[in-house]
Amino acid sequence: MSEKAGKIIGLIEVRRRPGRPSQGLVNAGGLVFRCALGRGGTTMLKREGDGATPVCEMRLLYGYFRGDRAPCGPPPSRFAIRAIASSDGWCDAPGDRNYNRLVKLPYPASCEEMRRQDRLYDICMVSDWNMRPAIRGRGSAIFFHIAKPGFPPTAGCIAIEPRAMARLLPLIGPQTRIRVYR
Numbered sequence: 209m210s211e212k213a214g215k216i217i218g219l220i221e222v223r224r225r226p227g228r229p230s231q232g233l234v235n236a237g238g239l240v241f242r243c244a245l246g247r248g249g250t251t252m253l254k255r256e257g258d259g260a261t262p263v264c265e266m267r268l269l270y271g272y273f274r275g276d277r278a279p280c281g282p283p284p285s286r287f288a289i290r291a292i293a294s295s296d297g298w299c300d301a302p303g304d305r306n307y308n309r310l311v312k313l314p315y316p317a318s319c320e321e322m323r324r325q326d327r328l329y330d331i332c333m334v335s336d337w338n339m340r341p342a343i344r345g346r347g348s349a350i351f352f353h354i355a356k357p358g359f360p361p362t363a364g365c366i367a368i369e370p371r372a373m374a375r376l377l378p379l380i381g382p383q384t385r386i387r388v389y390r
Contacts, residue, residue, distance in 0.1 A: 216286070217379045220386045222261075222366055224250055230361035234368060237379065241372040247361035250390055254338075254347040254364070256302050261350070261364050262337060265387045268352060268380065271333040272296070272322060283331060283374065286381035292329060296322035300348045308338055308348035320349060328354050331373050335386065352386065 217237035222245070225231045229249030234241045248260030273282055275291030282289045294313075299306040301317035311319055322329055329351075337350035347364060355367035366386065368376070 215379060216381050217376075217384055220376075220380065220384060222386060222388045224389070231359050232366075234366070234372075234376075236376055239376065239379075241368050241376070242355075242359055244355045244359040244362050244365075244367040246364040248364070250388060252390070254350075256300065256345045256347050258347075259361070259363055261362070261366060261388055262347060263388050263390050264337065265385050266335040266337045266350070267382065267385055268333045269336055269339070269382065271331065272329060273332070274323070274327075274330045277327075277330055284378040286378070287333065292322045292332075294323050298322060298349045302344040302348075307344060308342040326356065327370075328356065328367065330354050330370065331377065 220234060220236045222232050222234050225233060230245050230247050232243045232245045234243045246259045246261040248258050250263050251260035252263050254260060254262035271287050271289040272292045273289055297311045297313040297315050297319035299309055299311045299317055299319045301307060304317035331354055333352040335350045335352060338346045351365045353365055353367050354370050354373060
C-alpha cells in the first residue's frame with residue numbers, strides 16, 4: 209500500500225548497534241534509520257536517572273513541536289501534536305504528584321524544560337512508558353525525538369535525525385508500537 213493510500217506502520221523495532229550500546233537502528237516498516245539511545249544502553253530494569261532506554265514495548269501517545277521554528281505549523285502527523293509553550297516542563301521528580309507528566313514552569317519540583325535550545329524537542333513524541341500508573345522511580349520522559357548530530361547518547365530516549373523524523377511521522381499513529389530489544 210502506498211503512503212498516499214494511507215499506509216500506517218504498526219511496529220517500530222529498535223535494536224542496539226553491535227559494539228555501541230548507546231546507538232541503535234530503528235526499523236519501521238522496512239525503513240531503517242540510525243538512532244541514539246540512552247547513555248546507559250538498554251535495560252530491563254529501568255530506573256529514574258540511570259540514563260538507559262527501557263527494553264519494552266510502548267506506544268506513542270501524542271507529540272509536541274517547536275512552533276517558533278515551524279513557520280508552516282505542525283508537521284504532518286496522525287497524532288495530536290501541539291506547539292511547545294515557553295512554560296512547558298516535564299516533571300522527573302519521583303516523589304512529586306505530577307511525576308512523568310507535563311507541568312507549567314516554574315515548577316517547585318525537579319523538571320525538564322520542554323522548549324530546549326538544542327533542537328532535540330523540535331519534534332518530541334511522548335511514549336506511554338510508566339504513565340498509567342506512574343510508578344515512582346521507574347523512569348520518566350521516555351520520548352521519541354530529534355537526535356543531536358553524530359548520535360551522542362540520550363538520557364534514555366530514542367532519537368533520530370530530523371529528516372528521518374519527517375519521513376516517519378506521517379506513517380505512524382496512536383496504534384503504532386515501539387519495541388526496544390536488548
